[in-house]
Each structure stands twice: as C-alpha cells, then as structure tokens.
Amino acid sequence: MILFFVICLRRKERKEFTTFFIGDGHFKISYAQLLKATNGFSSTNLIGVGSYGSVYEGVLNHGEIIVAVKVLNIEQRCASKSFLAECEALRNIRHRNLVKILTSCSSVDFEGNDFKALVYEFMPGGNLDRWLHPHANGIQDLQRPLKLIKRLNIAIDIATTLDYLHHHCHMQIIHCDIKPSNILLDDDLTAHLGDFGISRILSKVTGRTQNQTGSIGIKGSIGYIAPEYGAGADVSTHGDVYSYGILLLEMFTRKRPTDEMFKDNLNLHCWAEMTLHDGVVAIIDPTLMPMEEEEEAVATIANISGSRTCMRDRVQECLNLVIRIGVTCSADSPWDRMDMKDVVKELHLIRDIYLGVGSQ
Template sequence: MKLIISLVSAVHGVTFTLAILYFRYSRRAKKDPTSSDSEKFLTVSYQSLLKATDGFSSANLIGMGSFGSVYKGVLERAETTIAIKVLNLVHRGAYKSFTAECVALKNIRHRNLVKVLSACSGSDYQGNDFKALIYEFMVNGSLDEWLHPTQKIGEINERPKSLTFCERLNIVIEVAMALDYLHHHCETAIVHCDLKPSNILLDEDMVGHVGDFGLARFLIKPFENSSAYQSSSIGVRGTIGYTPPEYGMGHEVWTQGDVYSYGILLLEMFTGKRPTDDMFQGTSNLHGFVKEALPDQVIEIVDPVLVQEKVDREMSSANNRLNEDSKRAHINIEESWISVLEIGVACSAELPRERLDITDAMAEMCRIRNKLRANKICQ
C-alpha cells in the first residue's frame, strides 16, 4: 500500500510540474513582443515600393542623404504613408550604412527616435542589388527646412517656415532625451555620429525625432568593470562642422562626440547660423562666435526671427498696458537666450573634458523650460 501511494504521488508530482512548465511557456510565447501584431514589421518588396513611389519619381523625392535618396510613398495594402530611404549601393560605405542602421534600429524604441517600419533587401528588375529602409513618415519634414527655409516653386504666397523660441526649446530638449536614451539606457551604448538639423525630423505636433543611423556605432566596454568604452567599428564619423575636433586626430568614437554635435546643433538653432557659414574663416567658428558675445551682446547673435518674436510680444503687451508680470517675462526671455546658448557653448567645448554630459545638458534645458512655463511664456 505504501509503495502504491508513493508511486501515485510521484506520478502526480511529475504531471503537475510538467503542466506548470507548459502553462508558463504558453503564456510567455503569447506575450513575446516579436509575435505581437503591433510590433511586426511590414512585409515589403521592391515591386511594392516601386508602386508606392510611382517608380521612384522625382515628384516623390523628399531628401538626399550621404548614402541614398529618400522618397515619400503610400503602401496601398497597408494604407500607410511612409518614407523610403533607397541606398545608393555604388557609393562607398552604403552597404555598411544599411547594416549599421538595421542593427541599430532593430532593438531600440523611444518616442524621439524615428521609427523604422521595415527593410527591403533584394534585386531590382535589372538584377541589381536593391536595399531600402522604410520609416514612419514625418509630416513636417526636417529641422533644417525650418531653420533655413528656401522658397520653392508654388510657394510664392505661402508664409515662410519659422520656429518660435518655445518650439526650438522643446525640440532641442527632445533631441537631448533621444541622445540620453542612446548613450545611457540601451543595453549597448550607441553613438549616433551624424547629429545635424537635416537628421532631426518633425511630426505633425512638431515633436523632434532623431533619424538616420547610417553612421551609428555601438560602444563596448573592453573590461567588465571598466567605465571606458571603445567603438565597435571605424570609418566615416560625421559631417563637417558638426564633427568634434578629436575625431580629426584619430580619437575613437565616443558619446562625448555626440555631445559636441549636440552643442553645435543647439547654437545653430538659436543663432540661425550654420557652422559652415562663410563668416567662419580660419580659426573662427560658431562656438567661438557665440562664446565671445555672451552674455552682454546676446541680442546681436540670436536668430533675427527670435528677436522679432520678442519685439512683437513686447508691442502686444504695450498695447495691453504692460504690467510688472509682462516686464518680468521679457527679462526672462533674454535670460533664457543666454542660458541656452551657454549650454550650447559648454557642450561644444574643444576639450572633451570641459563638455557637459548629455544628461546634465538635458536637465539644464528642462530647468529653463520649467521657468518659462511658470511665467506663462511657454506651454
């Protein structure tokens, strides 16, 4: 009797254990994000992309990059407007760029990064290699188009694009949030390596998204307990004007390189001047131009669009009898210009040890915005 009871108990125990394991495995499989409908990539072919863009017509061309062209298209089956980056595989580094971007974007998710929807790798109708990346379409285009608008055919009577001070502040904070995520909150730190206005895209709500990871590099720690990083690969490291000086001397790619690019981007956003402007010759540059003018001559270096916005606000307040709160608000705007540009100067310092960490820069920018919100200048 004891033997029978022991055998029955053992069988029941094994059955119960197997049942629990099967139940847990089933639940895990159902929750697996890779099998979720919302996370599945779109299935696209060369034929579907050809149809979506009317044969990659120039009418649908919305941008040109270092390694290819970007087209706007509509996938009929999914009824989705998309942006399609077609790699120019004749260009040296295009294959590596395609691979780098696929790997970088495969496992990262952040509200301020451009979302990749799919990739297409195959052949065209002539048998040539074809590679393309499919992104979420950004209605308001690139930041570069807003900072340096050019009038196009058919836009004669349209109001030129311009960004308010608060819109610029929001965008530059959103870019900092994206970089902070890439540098400090990914399983492996990622350096963007090509941060510039044309790689910042704006959605319908004017929210900034960092895109184009064709030059992105993964950073790996040489030793488990090391605080230092080394780049997983070498090669092209950015765009002239935005690339940190140490890269020109053979320094490995690192997060402080992105911080430098962020500082230059910030200075460009609030002065309206490109780092490659003709006024910067010899040893003069955007960083030095701003640093020399701060703080007393800030009104002379800020983007004229922002100066006019401030004047319009003052005139509006004057018509409504300027009170003490309004006077304080105007002082706060000028103080905020100085604070923002000082952060840009600190991030773009020539010596890496003098640069801010992106987390600290983001915190300082948020503090400035919170102060403006408290004074009802920004929303």
C-alpha cells in the same frame, strides 16, 4: 546548361522578395511594392538626399499608410555598411523621439542589381533644417519660423534621445551625425532623431565597437564633427555632445557652422562664446525676440506679472542660458563638455523659466 540557367533564374526571382528583418513583427515588403509605392522612385516623390542614398515619400496598403523610403546608393562606397549599421542600431531600441523604422528590404531590382532600402514612418513636418534656413531663392520653405518655445521643445527632445542612447540602452549607441537635416518633425513639431547610417554600437564594458558598424570611416558631417575625431580619436559620447552643442547654437542663431562668415580662427562656437559676457542678443535669431503682442500673450499664458519689459528680460535670460549650454557642449576639449543627462536637466529648467513655472 539550360538546367543551370533555369536554376539561376529561379534563385534570382526568389531574391527579388527577400526582406532583411530589423526585428520581430516587421512586415515583408518587396522591391516591386516599393517601386509602386513611390511611383517608380519618381523625382516628384523625392523628399531628401543623403550621403548614402535618397529618401522618397511612398504610399502603401492602397493609400492607407504613408511612409518614407530610404533607398541606398549601392555604388556609393560604404553604403552597404551604412545599411547594416542602421539596421543594427535600430534593431532593439525604442524611444518616442526616434524615427520609427517599419521594415527593410535587401533584394534585387528588375535588372538584377542589388537593392537595399529602409522603410520609415513618415514625418509630415519635414526636417529641422528646412525650418531653420531659407532655400537658395530666399523664400522660406515653411510658413513661419519656429518660436522660442518650439525650439526649446525640440532641443529637449533630441537631448533626451541622446541621453537614452548614451546611458539607457543595453548597448551604448553613438549617433555620430547629429545635425538639423537628421532631425525630423511630426504634425505637432515633436522631434525625432533619424539616420543611424554611420552610428557606432559600443560595449558598455570595453567601450569598443562590437560589430561591422565600427568599420565605417566617416564620423560625422563637416561643421558638426568633434575636433578630436580629426586627430584620430575613437568615437565616444563626447563626440555626440559636441555635435549637439553646434546644433543648439545653430538652432538659436540660425547660422550654419559652415556659413561663409566663419573662416580663419572664427567658428560658430567662438562667435557665440564671445557674446556670453555682454549678452547674446546680438547673435540670436531676431525672430526669437517677442513682438509686443506676443509678449502680452506669453505673459498671460504663463501668468507673469509686471511689464512687457519683464517678459523680454525673461526671454533674454533663457537665450543666454541656452547659448551657454551650446558653447559648453561644443568646447574643444571632450572633458570640458557636459553630459547629456545634465543638458536635459538644464533645458527643462530653462523652459520652466520661460513659462514662469514656480515664479509665483
């Protein structure tokens, strides 16, 4: 009996340092190291809470490396499947606009409870949701709102990433949860798509899920889920496009799709669509319309000749085109939506129009 107990204890001790590898070259890390890196998973280190766990800021290698540690809530239904889904999705994909995963840990804590965590590169700019929306106390979380060119760049970053996942991976990946809180920004406000916890990996031949990732029932977040998913449709690139369309409308109107103004038959898509014929300025985030000094500065940088009115007209043209893309991408019918490769092309053209590229 004592021998059996000792054997079990040694197995438990070994398990504490088990690491679930994402791919070649990822360093080993233990529960004890993550506990220390996050000050015991302290609330002061907490930087986000999601459906399946919490994210903490951590410091490794004697303060040299700042990381984000996503600790899965194992008691949450499907949390383990979410962990496997994210590991599988990020195993062999590389893109400058994906959040970089450094390693993962599948272990036990000091009380013998299962412990699973993913360790990511830290994004000092926080998530896009914090930039778009004030907190409940009405105080803007960050110093100033994102200007038009920054939002265009972020929109292009995420569109480019989705085009990569949909068309340029060895296996087609459907993210299934495109929303502002899953878009993280670095020091330069370059956007990185994260949280692949409910992603699906599809065969490019059959279009069907190839592993356990397809068994997770959730297909997105309220307000961003494609309407066909509610009718039981299988996941597809069309669903990601719909979510991206809603994201785009939210970015440029600063209205959440779950805003209390949207009820009965009115939603963010319909609200934006109604303004396409008469001009979208009425629904646009007011901070996107340039002040006089900004108009002069942008006109100088872009070498735009003419009056400030010309610059304002150019901005309005760009905003109309962006909202039109958002409305098309969030169409009810999957077949009426754009493909992400076409979205990328259109957004690049809009940015060129704003900057006056080729207008001379």
